[in-house]
Structures are given as structure tokens and as C-alpha cells.
Amino acid sequence: MNSMSNWLYQKWFSYIHSNYLVYNTSWEDAAIDRELLHLNNNSSVLMITSAGCNALAYLLDGPRRIDGIDVNYRQNALVDLKIKLIRYRDYTALSNLFLTGRHPEYLAIYSRVRPYLEAKSRFFWDRYIRYFSPGGRGLYYNGTAGTFALILNAILKLKGLKPNVSRLLHTASRSEREQIFRSTQGKLWSGLSQYLWKWDGLLSLAGIPASQAEAVEDLNAFMQGTIYQLFVEQNPAQNxxxxxxxxxxxxxxxxxxxxxxxxxxVLRKNIGRLSLKSSNLLQHLSHTETKYSHFILLDHMDWMAETEPALLAKQWKLILTHALPGATILFRSAYPDLSFLPPFVFGEVNFTNAKNINIQQQDRVGTYTATWLGVVQ
Structure with a gap:
């Protein structure tokens, strides 16, 4: 990008992430995380909230505490709604809203849980509880990531590929899925759409900064391999x-x-162990004395690697200051290696690529180049 294009892009990206709910579901495989993290009742976890699906999944392992932080209060509002449904309502109320993302009685369900929500959560949901309206898009096609998904679905429909995608999702036979994939891929990666879907302005809706997209040498080739792994090699019916x-x-x-x-x-029993805070990682670590056994950073560092290396170094110093001996640090990255990390980190943390322990191949998301597990020495 030239300087003007970069300025406009940064303004656009900042506008989206400062004004909208971005993630309506978590985009990291919680089953992989739980296998890597080995959480137990002595674990103290600091993580970025995102949509909270994974924070709730970690509660199933009974950690002592999970502190969820997110700079976007709307993300915490989403998780707060889930927490209060679990704590004060029942499974039916939770599943009525979040299984399909819409329900005829969404207003009644909300009215019963609204008094328990945090003030900022009430402020958000009083305006946007309509996401769950049965006559609307539904939760999972709302938020900016949901809008991105709608656009990709429109491309598939325009190309006449929706029936093939449905067959891929519901065909048990691997050989049949491979046939469907081979007959589909040429049309999928042709025409204007092969450029449109990876346009920086559009990827911003999915929470993908330009620097992260640029870290992958050939996005189309990368995604072709990902889709083959997820829809042919794995069984997508359970994805x-x-x-x-x-x-x-x-x-x-x-x-x-x-x-x-x-x-x-189990969730109801442990739900009190999950707390939420609207803050970024630097702010939180600068104002807490808590030591953590686990840090779950999603792909957060990719956002800082190119544009804020000094802040990234400061963040790592704070992480290490607040890490218990032997603490685990889990994160994803689009970068092919860890050369973007501050050099001093490698003297204090040993890193393992999940590819080297045959776990990455089970990942059902597949949009990151690597999953890294660090252990503080």
C-alpha cells in the first residue's frame, strides 16, 4: 500500500473494531486448545475474550480462574449474555438463543436475563438483541464477521456452488467428498471472486489485518489447501x-x-470462575498483581508485529513478569516462523509448533499457518 492507501485502511480497520461487534463465535479450535493446555483446578488463565465460546469450554476442565479481557466491550457483552443465561436461566434458554442464533421468544428470554447483565452489556443488547429475531439474519450472520460470511455465501450462490458445498458438509464418504471438491475448486477460485474475498477492506470485517494477510505468501493457494484438509481429509459434518x-x-x-x-x-458449577474486563493486554497486565499459569493470546500478536514492535516487546516483558514458573503461552499466527517476536523472549520461553506434535492436523479452523505453545523456563 502507498501511504494514503495505508492511512485510509488503518482508519477503516480502526472504525470497524471500535464501533461494531466483530466476532459472533470463537475462531480457534477449543478441543485443540484443551489438549495442549492441560488445565486443572490449579490453573489461573489470562485470555483474550473474543466471542467467549472457548473461555466457556475451558471451564469444563475446572481451572481456578479465567480472566477474559477484550478491548472491544461488545465482545464482552456477548460473553456476558452467555454467562448470565448459564448462571440464572437454564440450558433451554441458552440453546434457544445460541444454537440457531434466532428464536421466536428472544425478547422474552432477554427480558428475564437483562437485570443480571453488566451496564455496558445492557446498553449493547438493548440496541442489538434484534440479532436474534427469527425474521432477521440471525446472530451468526450479524457482527462484522457475520457480514463477511454473508458475502462469501453470496459469492458461492452466485457461482452456483451452494449445492456442492452442502453435499461436502453432509457426505460421509471421503472419496465422494474428494470428487465434489475436485469438481468445485476450479469454479471457486476463478473470476473476480478470487481477488474480492482477500481484499483488505473485506478481510477487515473478519478481523484480519492487512499485515496478517500479507504474512501468507499466496492466500488462494493456502486456502485451497485448508479447504481440502477440512472438507476432504477431515469429516466436515462435525466441523x-x-x-x-x-x-x-x-x-x-x-x-x-x-x-x-x-x-x-459443569458450566453452571464453574461459571463464577470466569470474569470479564474491557481492556487490552498491556493495560490489564500493567494494573494487576495476579500471576498466571496460562496465557491464551489468539492471533493477537500478528496485529502488532509489523505496526507496533515496541509495544509487542513491552507486552512480552509484562507477560513474563506475570507468568508463574512453567507457565504456558498459547497463540496462533499467520507468520511461518517466530522471527517477529522480540529476541529476548527466546531466552525465557521454549516454543513448540503444534505441527510437530501431530495436533495441528486435527484443527477444524485451519486459517492460521501455525499454532504455537510456549513454556516459560
């Missing part, structure tokens, strides 16, 4: 991460762990 955006809803047999009925009792 709720992609199905929710392709179908607009979850189902009882394909949904995040916090929406599985058998987990509700």
Missing part, C-alpha cells in the same frame, strides 16, 4: 466452525462445547 458460517446456525449434534447439553451442569 461446527465452518458449518455455522455456511449454514447460519448450529445443531444439537454439531455445536461448540458450551452448547452441548451434557456440559451445562
Amino acid at each position: 461446527h466452525y465452518w458449518r455455522v458460517y455456511l449454514e447460519g446456525k448450529y445443531s444439537t449434534d454439531c455445536c461448540p462445547q458450551y452448547l452441548q447439553k451434557e456440559n451445562f451442569a
